[in-house]
Amino acid sequence: MPQSSLKQSSLLHDSAPRAQVLVPYPLARAYDYRVPDGMNVSLGDYVRVPLGKKETVGVVWSLAGDADLDPSRVKFVLKKYAAAPMTEVQRKFIEWVARYTMADPGSVLKMSLSAPGALAPPKRARLITPPCQIDAVPSNSLVFSDSQQQAAASLTKLVAARGYSAVLLDGVTGSGKTEVYFEAVAEALRQGRQVLILLPEISLSAQFLERFERRFGVLPALWHSEVSPAQRRTVWAGVTSGVTRVVVGARSALFLPYANLGLVVVDEEHEASYKQEEGVLYHARDMAIVRAHLGNIPIVLVSATPSLETMINVKQGKYHYLLLSSRHAGAKMPEVQIIDLRKAPPGRGKFMSPLLQRALQETFAAQEQSLLFLNRRGYAPLTLCRHCGYRFQCPSCAAWLVDHRKQARMQCHHCGYSQQLPRQCPECSAEDSLAACGPGVERIQEEVTSLLPEARTLILASDVVTSPKMINEAVRQIEDHEVDVIIGTQIIAKGHHFPDLTCVGVVDADLGMAGGDLRAGERTFQLLHQVSGRAGRGAKPGRVYIQTFMPEQNVIRALAANDRDRFLDVEANLREKAAMPPYGRLAAIILSGADELKLDQFCRALAQRAPRFDDIRILGPAPAPLGFLRGKHRRRFLVKADRSIAIQKFLDEWLALLKAPSTIQVKVDIDPQSFF
Ligand SMILES: [Zn+2]
Ligand SMILES: [Zn+2]
Structure with missing residues (x-):
């Protein structure tokens, strides 16, 4: 029998309807399954299907099957789950992201299904109620400044209008942006819809949650890497059913299958951590704009140092713009002093200029707190042998090993390789010949202790404080003034409020500029501007000292003059000339x-x-x-x-x-x- 008629005859015997199901695996498309008698599937339904020798959860992606497929090779859908189907917007979103990032749709779907077991009916013993159910939205009890009042009213109006719109909420650190966008959140909640607030993972602090709870009377549902599998299942179920009203999460929260999303907020929209660098390579802020567009809902981008991309979108009229002008409750912007290290160099083997040293001494004497910023973990970024010149390098990376003296180890910051701190040179066997080159936070702490032996110091770096709990404990110690000098990496740039912190020193402002990265200048500006914003947020005025060898650089001049807009103009010009993004x-x-x-x-x-x-x-x-x-x-x-x-x-x-x-x-x- 010729093959075509064979196919036809078996088709005649196969009356079972077909559905194409997308599964959360790196596969380029949805696959055909037969729907058994008595089962009714619709688009977006969550189903269980066989895949090779395994079974997996999938989503009904299309109701038309591939007629050319030999039915005997098409397997049956095993089960349909009771969960509400994935919305059409969500399915379109998954396809859009897959096309744009050139990832497989299955890989993107996987990010939407990242709560294994969530579809199974809960066992009776652990019947848990979904988090963040809000029936009535409490009214705002805070007193707003005029500027806040106006911004909140404009945001509420945009949300009330429904439909897609993008708005940048721009305001310096301490201007009360969070409280302002909470009013937009309140409006979306009054409409009965869900809200997603994206934050860089590092900013998901107890302080933020407290402010949320104060405004809405409940805690939001959380979604980040440390949320336990059990919590993930509950949040996922609450989001899918629409019962959970507000999710606050890191970038992956964007892919949750919301039942009824009505507003997206991207706080700290300029943050580099919104870019996922593994698996599906996506930028959560950019994809959030897409999500809002597809869902026809408003989106609010929030920053004290907006990205160049976003500012250009504002200038081109694509985004609305709201400015919160002054610091809340009368706090002033700190005074910035540039320390030219060529003119006022640190002493031998030291890294702080006499000017910065004096500032630390004065601050300590006034019983106020100082913060030293250096975006480098460990003791020293490079160790070499003074005798033969040998440099300690990672065996698997083109990178130097970083001396972590506290753990008595040397570590590669790229692959995690580590070895014991050696006593002698592995090349020439000389003893006491090893020299630490350059500073890390541990070495700065050592310098502070020799300068101010009485001062209590604290290191804040991602390898020292490794969980939100530890960050919260460190924040409490600083709030209660149990430490005098904080030495930290970029982990400290984030929105904490410390009333006694009046002095900020940037140990090496040039550090981020090396490497020729397209956004090096922009990132350095954002980071140092944010770090500077840590000073003087209470009633006392703040001072910022920036150490640099390149005071003539655009970044440094803009920081000194506190002139963000001029900085962005110069950057935009450079990018436009070079036809680089966003041009x-x-x-x-x-x-x-x-x-x-x-x-x-x-x-x-x-x-x-x-x-x-x-x-x-x-x-x-x-x-x-x-x-x-x-x-x-x-x-x-x-x-x-x-x-x-x-x-x-x-x-x-x-x-x-x-x-x-x-x-x-x-x-x-x-x-x-x-x-x-
Ligand atoms: Zn040697
Ligand atoms: Zn390595």
Whole structure:
């Protein structure tokens, strides 16, 4: 019998309806399943299906099957779950993100289903009520300034109008932005809808939660990496059914399948941590805009140092703009002093200029608190042998080992490799020949202790305070003035309010500028501006000291003059001239493999096949700035195109021309943020 008639005859025997089900695995499309008698499935239904030898949860993606498939090879849907189906907006969102980031839709779906077991009916013993149920919204009991009042009224109006709109809420640290956008949240809640507040994970502090509870009478549902599996299941179920009204979470909270989302807030929208750098490479702020657009709902971006992208969208009229002008309750902006390290250098083996030392002494004498900022963990970023010049390097990365003296270990900050702090040089066996080069926070603490032996010091860095609980404890110690000098990495830049903190010292303002990253200047400005904002938030005025070798840099001058807008104008100009984002499009292709020779061969072959277009430039292949990471060599192409170009289509077609061997990993990063 010819094959076509065979297929036809078996089709005749197969009357079971088909559905295409998307499963949370890196698969490019939804697969066909047969729906058994007596089961009725609709679009968005959560179902259980066989997949290879396993079973998995999936979502009904289409009700039309592929007629050409041999029915005997199509398996049955095993079960339909009782949960409310995934909304059409959510399904569209998943597809949009997959197309944009060039990820498999299944991989994006996986982020929506990140609460294993949530669909199973709860066992009676642990019948838990979903968090953050709000029936009646309490009215606001805070006294607002005029500026706050106006901003809150404008936001409430936008939310009340429903429909898509994007707005930037811009205001300095301490201007009361949170309380203002809480009024937008209240309006969405009064409409009976759900709200998502995205925050960088590090900002999910007890202080924030307290403020939320004070306003709404309950705690929000939380969604971040430390939420336990049991809590995840409850939140997921509450979000899906619509019972849970407000989710406060890190970037992954964006992918929860909300039943009735009515407002998205992206707090600290400029934060680099909104970019996910593993798995599906997406930028949560940008995808939140997409989510709001697809759902036809308002979105509020919030920042004291808005990103250049967002400011340009404001200038082009795409986003509304609300400014909170003054610090709340009369606190003044701190005075900024630039310390030119060429003119006032630190003493031998020290890292603080005499000017900064004096400031610390005066602050301590006045019984106020100081904060020293250095974005570098450990004791020293490099150790070398004075005898033979040997430098301690990670065996699997092109990176120096960082001396962590407190743990008596040396660590690689890229792969986690660590070894004991050696006594002698592994190369020349000289003893006492090892020298620590440059400072980390531990070394600054040592310098503070020798300067102010009486002062109580505290280090705040991600390897020292490793959980929100520890951060909260550190915050309490500072609030209760149990410490005099805080030494910290960027973990301290975040919105805490310390009334006795009046002096901030930036130990090395030039640190973030190295490396040639597109956004190095912008990031440095944002970070140092935020750190500066830690000073003088109470009744006492604050002072900020910034140590630099490059006082003439745009970033440093803008910080000294407290002139953010001028800084952004200069940056925007530079980017526009170079046709860099947001004026042009950028994508990175990172190729990695253990065999350097094969990797280079493949990269050259790929470069030769690159389609030529006038308005698309391909840079590379070049070694990635971190050319060797976790035992793999890394090469990078950068693709630069005009804004009007669909860069994904170009990449798709190019990469399809040459299949990578299984030993070489190819990763595409659309709108890359970091250039490691
Ligand atoms: Zn040596
Ligand atoms: Zn390493």
